[in-house]
Amino acid sequence: MRVAARRQLDRRTAALRALPTEAFARPAGGWVRAVRDAVGMSGRDLATRLGVSPTAVTKLEASERAGTIGLDTLARAADALGCDLVYALVPRVPLDDQVRRQAEKVARAELGPVATTMALEAQSLDAGQARQLLDDRAAELVDTRGLWRVGG
Numbered sequence: 001m002r003v004a005a006r007r008q009l010d011r012r013t014a015a016l017r018a019l020p021t022e023a024f025a026r027p028a029g030g031w032v033r034a035v036r037d038a039v040g041m042s043g044r045d046l047a048t049r050l051g052v053s054p055t056a057v058t059k060l061e062a063s064e065r066a067g068t069i070g071l072d073t074l075a076r077a078a079d080a081l082g083c084d085l086v087y088a089l090v091p092r093v094p095l096d097d098q099v100r101r102q103a104e105k106v107a108r109a110e111l112g113p114v115a116t117t118m119a120l121e122a123q124s125l126d127a128g129q130a131r132q133l134l135d136d137r138a139a140e141l142v143d144t145r146g147l148w149r150v151g152g
Contacts, residue, residue: 002143006095016090024090030064032074035081049080100138102147107137 027034036046043057050057060077063069071087078085091098111134141147 003096006099010091010094010096013088013090014094016088017092017094026064028065030061032064032077032081033061035083039081041081046077046080050076099142099147103138103141104134106141106147107134111137 029037032046036043043061044054047054047057050060052060060069060073064074064077071085075085093101111130
């Protein structure tokens with residue numbers, strides 16, 4: 001179930017992940033102000049379209065610049081500007097890779113003390129055996145509930 005969900009999200013976000021991060025960068029004055037200025041709409045005109053006072057538009061734009069604006073408010077402003085609000089969490093790496101990396105991290109943390117004990121008892125594994133043990137344990141850990149509890 002989680003594997004299918006991860007793969008579905010990876011497919012949906014692949015095109016977004018391919019874009020440069022600058023594509024998502026908010027203009028210094030905020031998107032609302034940037035679009036409003038670009039189309040030549042005054043704050044009063046936007047206020048009328050939103051059914052609020054011009055002072056409320058000033059506060060709205062300041063709130064966007066501060067990063068405290070609510071999504072519902074931003075969606076209404078976008079609509080009043082003839083825009084769509086696009087909201088997404090875009091994984092930096094495919095979600096399957098993210099889960100596999102975390103499983104390996106947890107497996108490494110678990111197996112480190114075991115390797116030390118085995119070395120003290122002159123039962124060290126060669127590099128290939130150690131890698132196989134790590135891979136096997138990581139495969140067991142993928143999709144377990146506690147995978148993200150320890151070590152972030």
